[in-house]
Structures are given as C-alpha cells and as structure tokens.
Amino acid sequence: MPGQKLVIPSFTTETGNAFEQLELFYYTYGTYRKGVSKVVWVCHALTASADCADWWPGLIGSEKTINPEEYFIICANIPGSCYGSTGPLSINPQTEKPYYGDFGYFTIRDIISTFTILRKALQIEEIYLLLGGSMGGYQCLEWAIMEPHVVKHLAVVATSPKESAWGIAIHTAQRLAIEADVTFGERSLNAGSKGLKAARAIGMLTYRSYEAYVAAQTDVDDRIDNFKASSYIDYQGDKLVKRFNAYSYHALTKTMDSHNVGRARGSVELALSQIKAKTLVIGISSDFLCPIQEQQFLGAQIPHARFVQIDSPFGHDGFLVEGEIIGRVINDFLKVG
Numbered sequence: 001m002p003g004q005k006l007v008i009p010s011f012t013t014e015t016g017n018a019f020e021q022l023e024l025f026y027y028t029y030g031t032y033r034k035g036v037s038k039v040v041w042v043c044h045a046l047t048a049s050a051d052c053a054d055w056w057p058g059l060i061g062s063e064k065t066i067n068p069e070e071y072f073i074i075c076a077n078i079p080g081s082c083y084g085s086t087g088p089l090s091i092n093p094q095t096e097k098p099y100y101g102d103f104g105y106f107t108i109r110d111i112i113s114t115f116t117i118l119r120k121a122l123q124i125e126e127i128y129l130l131l132g133g134s135m136g137g138y139q140c141l142e143w144a145i146m147e148p149h150v151v152k153h154l155a156v157v158a159t160s161p162k163e164s165a166w167g168i169a170i171h172t173a174q175r176l177a178i179e180a181d182v183t184f185g186e187r188s189l190n191a192g193s194k195g196l197k198a199a200r201a202i203g204m205l206t207y208r209s210y211e212a213y214v215a216a217q218t219d220v221d222d223r224i225d226n227f228k229a230s231s232y233i234d235y236q237g238d239k240l241v242k243r244f245n246a247y248s249y250h251a252l253t254k255t256m257d258s259h260n261v262g263r264a265r266g267s268v269e270l271a272l273s274q275i276k277a278k279t280l281v282i283g284i285s286s287d288f289l290c291p292i293q294e295q296q297f298l299g300a301q302i303p304h305a306r307f308v309q310i311d312s313p314f315g316h317d318g319f320l321v322e323g324e325i326i327g328r329v330i331n332d333f334l335k336v337g
Contacts, residue, residue, distance in 0.1 A: 002027035002051065005084065006118050014258075017104040020093050024118050025084025026050050026076035029060075030068035034123050037072040041115075043132030043139035045319075046252055047244050049083040050075045058323020065327030071128070076115055078139070079106045080251040088247035089189065100187045105251040107258035112143045119150070126152060129334065130277070133157035133319035134290065135252075138259040141298075144275045145261055154277040154302075155330050158284050158319040160294035161268045161301075163259040167289065170206055171253035174199035178246050192246030197237035199249060204236050209286035209315035272301040279305040280333040282326060284318035306333065 008022040027050040031037070042052040042060070052075040053060045060066040066073060077085040080103070088103040106114075119127075130151045132140040137159025144151045160167075178184050181195030217229035262268035279302045283295030292309060299307025308329050312318040319326070 002029065003084075004028065006121055008114065008117055011110075011114065013104065013110045014107045015104060019086065021086075022079065022114065023084075023086045023090070024076050024079070024114055026074060026118065027052065029053060029073040030071060032072040032122070032124075035125075038070070038128040039124055039126065040066050040071040040073045040129045040131060041119075041127045042066075042073065042075040043130070043136035043143075044075060044078065045132070045134040045136045046256070047081075047240065047249070048136075049081075050077040050085075056320065056323055058321075059327045059330075064324075065331045066129075066131070074122075074124075076118055078111050078252070078255075079114060080248060080255055082245040082248040087245075088251060089245055098187070100191070100247055101185060103247065103251055105254040105258075108138050108142050108255060109146070109258075111139055111255070112146055115139075115143065116147065126150060129153045129155060129330075131155045131330070132159070134159055134316065135256055135259075138163075138256065141261055141272075141275075142259070144277050144279075145265075145271055148274055148276040151275075151277040153280075153334065154275065155280040155282070155333065156295075156298070157282040157326060158287050158290050158295070158316055159298075160259075160290050161261045161272060161298060163257050164290075164294070168257050170202065170289075171257055174202050174253055175250055177202060178250050181246070184246060184250075189245070192250070193241050196244065196246040196249055197241050199246075200237045200240045201233050204233055206289040207315055207317045209288070209313055211286065211313045212315055212317075215313065269301050272298065273303060275302050275305075277304075278333075279303075280330065281305055281307045282319075282329060283307070283309050284314070284316065284322070285309055285311045286313055287316045287318060289316040 006024045011022040012018045048055045077083045080087050088099050092099045130140045137156035144154050177198035178192050178195035181192045184192030261271040265271040281295045281299045283292040299305045314321045
C-alpha cells in the first residue's frame with residue numbers, strides 16, 4: 001500500500017534543531033509478512049519521491065528485478081523534501097505557519113536515524129537488500145555502518161563515501177543561485193523559484209556527459225541563437241520549478257554536503273570496514289559528478305564488495321537511465337549471495 005505516514009513524536013537533529021513532531025511519508029509495494037518477507041529498502045536521491053517505482057521503472061515493478069511479487073519494497077521520503085515528509089513547507093506547530101527558511105537541514109545520519117525509527121515501527125528486523133543511487137547511496141552506506149547486522153545485501157550506484165570538494169563546490173554554487181533570487185527568504189511557496197531554476201541548470205551540467213549533450217543537443221542548422229542545448233536547460237529548469245521547492249533544494253544540498261561516513265569514526269576506510277553486508281558497488285563510466293574512482297574506492301575498502309562498471313554515455317543520470325542494465329547486474333549479484 002503506497003502513501004503511508006509515520007509520525008515521530010519528537011526528533012532532534014545533529015545540529016540541535018528540535019522538532020516537536022516529525023512526519024515520514026513512505027510507499028510500500030507488495031505484502032509484508034514478519035520473518036518471511038524479503039525486504040528491499042530503496043533510498044532516493046535529491047529531488048525524487050518515495051514512489052520509487054515511478055522514478056526507477058527500469059528496475060522496480062512487476063516483472064522487473066525488484067518485483068513486488070517477490071519482495072516487500074519500501075521507500076521513505078527524506079526529511080527536508082517537499083514530497084510528504086516534514087520539510088520547509090510543513091507547518092511548524094510552535095508558530096502554526098510553514099517553516100520555510102527556519103527549517104534548517106538534516107544530516108545524512110539524521111535521515112538514517114529517522115528511517116531506523118520507521119523500520120522498528122514496521123517491525124522489520126532485517127533488510128534483505130538496501131539499494132540506492134547518488135544521494136540515495138549516501139544513505140545506504142551510512143545505514144549499513146550504523147546498523148551493520150540489519151542490512152544483509154547492499155547495492156549502491158554512482159555514489160561515494162564522502163561528499164567531495166567538487167560536489168560541495170557545485171552545491172554551494174547552486175545555493176548562491178537560489179540566494180541571488182531576491183524573493184528567496186520570503187515566506188511564500190514560490191519564493192526563490194527563479195533561483196531554483198538557475199540551480200537546476202548548474203546541476204544539469206553535472207548530470208549528463210559531454211558525449212550525451214553533443215549527441216542529443218547539437219543543432220543541425222546554422223542558427224546563431226535559440227540553441228537546442230539552451231532550450232533543453234531552460235525546459236529542465238522550468239520542469240523542476242513546477243514540482244519542487246527552493247527551500248527544500250537549498251536544505252537538501254546542505255544535507256548532501258554533510259555526508260562523510262568517516263566523521264567521528266577514525267577514517268573513511270575504518271568506517272567502511274564496519275560494513276557486514278555483501279556489497280555491490282556500481283559505477284557509470286561517464287559519470288564526472290561521482291566519478292568512477294569513487295566507486296572503485298568503495299569496492300576496495302568494503303569487505304565482501306564487488307565492483308561493476310557500466311559503460312554508458314549518460315553520465316551521472318546513468319543510474320536512472322540504465323535501470324534495466326543495473327537490474328541485471330543486481331540480479332546476478334543476489335543469485336550469487
């Protein structure tokens with residue numbers, strides 16, 4: 001049954017931001033039978049929702065690798081988002097008005113702490129497969145370290161153990177774009193919309209590869225304006241503004257910057273060595289947002305890990321576009337272990 005909600009009576013983030021009430025919105029697919037069902041928990045990326053069958057159709061669904069007839073599938077919307085869980089647009093019970101810029105942000109560890117509460121509330125004692133790409137992979141890695149004996153199989157795609165200086169620089173540029181919008185800071189739903197569009201444009205430059213842009217967006221005539229690539233970037237910005245929110249985007253980029261599995265654990269290497277799950281690490285050959293060396297490092301540092309490279313021209317977006325190929329790799333991985 002998709003579209004359910006858990007209310008957590010109180011929660012305090014790592015930064016000390018206390019919530020009197022925190023809501024987690026989540027989707028489930030298939031039927032859960034305690035002690036019998038194989039649970040697949042999917043963690044979503046930056047602007048995705050809890051409806052993982054919608055945004056990962058090549059991988060999740062009937063007759064796909066992650067099939068609700070075989071697995072009990074769950075995906076929770078992360079706090080800070082605008083797709084059902086508590087976020088900047090939610091009502092602050094103290095003021096009875098939306099949080100907007102007062103929301104702050106959750107760290108990746110905060111997110112996993114809320115997911116652990118949800119797991120226990122649903123009486124899920126074991127996660128057969130924990131799966132995520134990009135920012136979703138950040139959550140999976142953190143969870144596999146925080147609860148190593150709960151996660152039995154781990155599969156991460158186009159991700160890294162720590163947000164890189166490159167990623168932080170991109171997110172900072174995106175936040176600067178949002179903050180440059182004179183409406184950002186206003187207590188309204190559409191505040192920062194133009195800035196959000198600009199931030200999305202910056203992001204789109206990192207999601208696809210040079211080859212992908214040249215192949216799909218090259219003009220075949222001799223025009224000197226109104227280029228196909230410009231229209232594509234403009235369209236993608238407008239598309240996000242219609243479905244997402246500037247305050248959430250601003251907060252979630254801070255969440256991504258917080259990612260560091262080695263924080264207060266000695267080192268990244270030491271933290272990764274604590275993972276007990278049989279692990280599959282998938283990298284996309286043309287990804288330069290989370291480049292292949294990040295996944296090679298994970299494969300080398302996580303015990304019982306297998307690294308697989310997928311050759312794709314789609315860059316970081318390959319983790320979504322190549323869902324069917326990823327599904328076959330995961331299927332082979334699960335058959336072995």
